[in-house]
Amino acid sequence: MGINFKEIFIVITDSYLFLIFLYAVAVMSSYLFLAYLSYKELQSYLKRNGFINYDVLLSCRFAPELTLIAPAYNEGMTIEENVKSLLSLNYNNYKVIIVNDGSKDNSMELLIKTYKLEAMELDYEANIPTKEVKAIYKSKNNAFRKLIVVDKVNGGKADALNVGINIAKSAYVVCIDVDCILDKDALLKLAKPFMEQGRKRVIATGGVVRIANQCIIKDGRLISVNVPRKMLPRIQVLEYLRAFLLGRMAWERLDGLLLISGAFGAFDREIVLAVGGYNTKTVGEDMELVVRMRRYMHENKTPYTVKYIPDPLCWTEAPEDFTIFKKQRSRWMRGTMETLWMHRKMFLNPRYKILGLLSVPYWTFFEFLAPFIEIVGLIITAVFIYLGLLDWGFFFLLLAFVYFFSVSFSILALLAEELTYHKYPRVKDFLKLFVGALVEPFYYHPLAVYGALLGYYQKIVGVKGWGEMTRKGFNKAEVK
Amino acid sequence: MIGVQDKNEWVEPFLVVAILFFFLVSLSVFFVIISIRNQKNRNLKKEEQFKEAIEEILFKVLFDGQTYFYFNENFAFRKYLSQAFFRNHLRKSLIELHKNYDGINALRLENFYRESGLIYDSLEKIKDHEWEVKCQGIIELSEMNIKESFEDIAWISLKTKNKILKITAINACIRLDANRGIMHLSRHLDRFDVWTQVNIIDAIAKLNIEHLEGIDKLLKSKNKSVVSLGIKISKTFQLAELLPDIEKLTETIESKSIKKEGLELIEHFQN
Numbered sequence: 001m002g003i004n005f006k007e008i009f010i011v012i013t014d015s016y017l018f019l020i021f022l023y024a025v026a027v028m029s030s031y032l033f034l035a036y037l038s039y040k041e042l043q044s045y046l047k048r049n050g051f052i053n054y055d056v057l058l059s060c061r062f063a064p065e066l067t068l069i070a071p072a073y074n075e076g077m078t079i080e081e082n083v084k085s086l087l088s089l090n091y092n093n094y095k096v097i098i099v100n101d102g103s104k105d106n107s108m109e110l111l112i113k114t115y116k117l118e119a120m121e122l123d124y125e126a127n128i129p130t131k132e133v134k135a136i137y138k139s140k141n142n143a144f145r146k147l148i149v150v151d152k153v154n155g156g157k158a159d160a161l162n163v164g165i166n167i168a169k170s171a172y173v174v175c176i177d178v179d180c181i182l183d184k185d186a187l188l189k190l191a192k193p194f195m196e197q198g199r200k201r202v203i204a205t206g207g208v209v210r211i212a213n214q215c216i217i218k219d220g221r222l223i224s225v226n227v228p229r230k231m232l233p234r235i236q237v238l239e240y241l242r243a244f245l246l247g248r249m250a251w252e253r254l255d256g257l258l259l260i261s262g263a264f265g266a267f268d269r270e271i272v273l274a275v276g277g278y279n280t281k282t283v284g285e286d287m288e289l290v291v292r293m294r295r296y297m298h299e300n301k302t303p304y305t306v307k308y309i310p311d312p313l314c315w316t317e318a319p320e321d322f323t324i325f326k327k328q329r330s331r332w333m334r335g336t337m338e339t340l341w342m343h344r345k346m347f348l349n350p351r352y353k354i355l356g357l358l359s360v361p362y363w364t365f366f367e368f369l370a371p372f373i374e375i376v377g378l379i380i381t382a383v384f385i386y387l388g389l390l391d392w393g394f395f396f397l398l399l400a401f402v403y404f405f406s407v408s409f410s411i412l413a414l415l416a417e418e419l420t421y422h423k424y425p426r427v428k429d430f431l432k433l434f435v436g437a438l439v440e441p442f443y444y445h446p447l448a449v450y451g452a453l454l455g456y457y458q459k460i461v462g463v464k465g466w467g468e469m470t471r472k473g474f475n476k477a478e479v480k
Numbered sequence: 481m482i483g484v485q486d487k488n489e490w491v492e493p494f495l496v497v498a499i500l501f502f503f504l505v506s507l508s509v510f511f512v513i514i515s516i517r518n519q520k521n522r523n524l525k526k527e528e529q530f531k532e533a534i535e536e537i538l539f540k541v542l543f544d545g546q547t548y549f550y551f552n553e554n555f556a557f558r559k560y561l562s563q564a565f566f567r568n569h570l571r572k573s574l575i576e577l578h579k580n581y582d583g584i585n586a587l588r589l590e591n592f593y594r595e596s597g598l599i600y601d602s603l604e605k606i607k608d609h610e611w612e613v614k615c616q617g618i619i620e621l622s623e624m625n626i627k628e629s630f631e632d633i634a635w636i637s638l639k640t641k642n643k644i645l646k647i648t649a650i651n652a653c654i655r656l657d658a659n660r661g662i663m664h665l666s667r668h669l670d671r672f673d674v675w676t677q678v679n680i681i682d683a684i685a686k687l688n689i690e691h692l693e694g695i696d697k698l699l700k701s702k703n704k705s706v707v708s709l710g711i712k713i714s715k716t717f718q719l720a721e722l723l724p725d726i727e728k729l730t731e732t733i734e735s736k737s738i739k740k741e742g743l744e745l746i747e748h749f750q751n
Contacts (some may be wrong), residue, residue: 063678418516
């Protein structure tokens with residue numbers, strides 16, 4: 001009996017297409033389910049928020065003390081203004097620690113001059129081991145009494161944050177990127193969940209990060225929100241809307257949030273110290289810290305939760321060109337891989353409840369594996385085209401299915417934005433985003449997958465570190 | 481693989497239907513967004529249209545001492561008042577304006593609120609089953625100083641499990657009758673977290689009361705969070721006369737956190 005190769009190939013083709021189809025359906029269903037949960041939670045939050053008066057904390061002596069920690073590396077262009085904006089947030093009980101992570105530019109000189117800094121006696125207790133701290137400065141001017149500047153040997157973002165955590169004395173630390181634009185009320189909103197904790201200890205609170213390219217910034221404050229002119233950052237606006245409005249709130253509701261953005265998050269310092277602070281060996285230190293803190297709480301059988309605030313409290317600059325974008329995506333993918341690998345024990349482990357049974361598997365299958373499955377699919381498709389075995393009708397149906405889902409999901413995110421924060425009131429801006437949604441699957445998605453694949457490659461060949469992440473800066477073009 | 485051979489029987493029709501579905505969803509959501517924006521614009525225009533009339537009415541009430549009955553003779557006013565949109569805006573503007581006045585001016589606005597029947601909308605709201613509607617009603621009644629609603633609001637504050645409604649109701653009670661409102665706190669059995677306590681302290685602080693009563697009752701409460709609130713109030717308003725009560729409390733209470741709070745306050749007073 002002879003082997004009919006053609007029939008075998010047809011069965012393989014069919015199986016492959018069918019598996020891809022099942023995977024796509026699983027991804028889409030999970031997105032829709034999370035979007036539904038997220039939107040319900042968002043609505044409920046906004047309803048509650050309408051009756052909350054954050055001003056009660058403005059002059060309140062019982063507001064918890066917070067310490068803002070902002071690592072700075074070669075931020076000389078904008079550091080004076082950024083620090084000024086951090087010192088003028090609406091909160092009465094906070095300190096700001098700027099950690100100069102061995103900048104090669106004149107950041108340190110500028111800070112010393114602008115804020116009249118003088119070196120204090122070096123009293124540094126390294127609860128978390130870090131690179132050498134050269135000096136700690138405080139201002140001679142009482143107007144800047146909240147400010148502490150630390151000069152240290154370069155050790156990366158995680159190391160700089162650890163120095164800040166070591167120096168902080170408060171119960172809560174807020175870790176931010178120094179070049180982010182924070183909402184005036186950001187700290188009021190971050191502090192509230194810590195004040196509400198009862199039986200469950202609130203170990204971390206995260207906030208939404210939005211894209212600020214082309215927005216008008218003045219004196220470190222966001223004056224007007226605009227949609228980016230370039231397509232790459234514009235589609236990132238959509239991507240952030242989808243992730244933050246139609247995703248994170250659902251994970252909060254399920255109590256399975258694994259990621260608090262490195263750009264803006266508050267943490268219970270005692271727990272951060274107990275787990276050893278940020279991991280300096282990963283480029284995904286933000287996600288890794290949250291996972292490690294959660295794991296620690298589970299292993300110590302301490303009731304806890306992680307909170308998330310959906311208000312747009314932090315605005316950041318998205319990469320505008322592909323070179324920077326691919327570096328960022330590669331780093332995100334390496335960070336995901338490293339975190340999932342370090343905490344592989346949690347995968348499908350019922351001991352970690354929703355985290356082990358849902359969050360970690362979700363990230364593994366739908367965040368880490370998705371680019372791999374896509375590229376394998378593309379390679380197999382190319383082979384089948386070459387062999388003339390592809391069922392073109394089914395292939396195009398599958399493509400159209402994915403395309404229309406992607407478009408409809410982005411438009412749902414725009415609807416969620418419309419019904420909630422309405423930050424893009426101009427019709428022109430809405431239409432720009434709509435066009436972005438139509439273009440995204442052809443233009444942006446392949447670039448994002450490429451960035452993620454680069455991350456796989458760099459992880460395999462052992463590339464470490466962030467790579468240069470140059471930013472255009474808000475102040476060059478946007479200030480009016 | 482199961483299902484592969486007969487995929488054409490259901491997978492392809494499924495894909496066609498799904499594509500059509502997503503396409504229609506995209507299209508409809510697009511138009512929904514456009515219509516929401518149009519509706520918002522229409523409401524803004526309508527609001528603008530009513531704004532002038534509402535301002536005129538309220539200024540006449542406030543500065544000319546006109547009552548509701550004067551306006552009620554006007555057919556257009558009666559017609560407008562029957563529209564929910566107008567009533568809502570009139571009520572909102574009235575309450576906003578009331579925040580800026582006291583004495584006779586505030587009283588004129590309160591009378592207009594009662595006579596025009598706007599008060600009934602607020603009273604209806606506090607009976608609603610939706611907590612946010614209840615909250616809105618409570619805020620309106622307390623802002624317009626409707627003292628007779630104290631008991632109803634106090635009852636809501638005791639019964640509800642919704643924290644925001646509880647805070648709103650407690651604050652309203654304090655606003656309507658400060659000392660009675662504070663004493664009422666000792667009846668609460670649920671735990672007040674720090675956020676709730678801070679909100680209550682803020683509500684008391686806004687009233688600028690010279691002599692606070694009933695704080696000693698809070699210090700004797702069986703509810704530890706109420707005791708903690710009592711200590712915080714004593715600290716905020718420098719109630720040194722309560723020092724003996726606090727000293728007694730720190731000697732007897734088992735809770736370490738409250739004992740610590742109490743000792744800190746004693747130290748604060750002694751310094």
